[in-house]
Amino acid sequence: xxxxxxxxxxxxxxxxxxxxxxxxxxxxxxxxxxxxxxxxxxxxxxxxxxxxxxxxxxxxxxxxxxxxxxxxxxxxxxxxxxxxxxxxxxx
Numbered sequence: 862x863x864x865x866x867x868x869x870x871x872x873x874x875x876x877x878x879x880x881x882x883x884x885x886x887x888x889x890x891x892x893x894x895x896x897x898x899x900x901x902x903x904x905x906x907x908x909x910x911x912x913x914x915x916x917x918x919x920x921x922x923x924x925x926x927x928x929x930x931x932x933x934x935x936x937x938x939x940x941x942x943x944x945x946x947x948x949x950x951x952x
Contacts, residue, residue: 862939864892869947875900889920889927889935892943907945917948 863883868876876882884895893914897904907918913933914920920927920935921944927935937943 862887862937864937864939865942866892866896867942867944869945871947872903872906872945875903875906886937888933888937889922889943890933892937893933919946919948920944921946 862885864886866882866884868880868882870880873880882896882899884892884899886892886895893904893907896907907915909915922930922935922937923942924944927933
């Protein structure tokens, strides 16, 4: 099933400048794996050394924060939109 992923500006160098890409997956973990297979280096930017999602990277599925869904196990279906949003700090 095809899922559309919105790529933030800092990661677009990995996607040859594309701001949206499509991957085949059924959950967020598979989405990250599919992104890394298609765009090598993506998983290193999104996940820590243990394979967990980095603290400063937020994922949204159809506008809903995955932290309030099932985290990396959040199910995806064809047509869903996944947004990758780097955390912003400062003051």
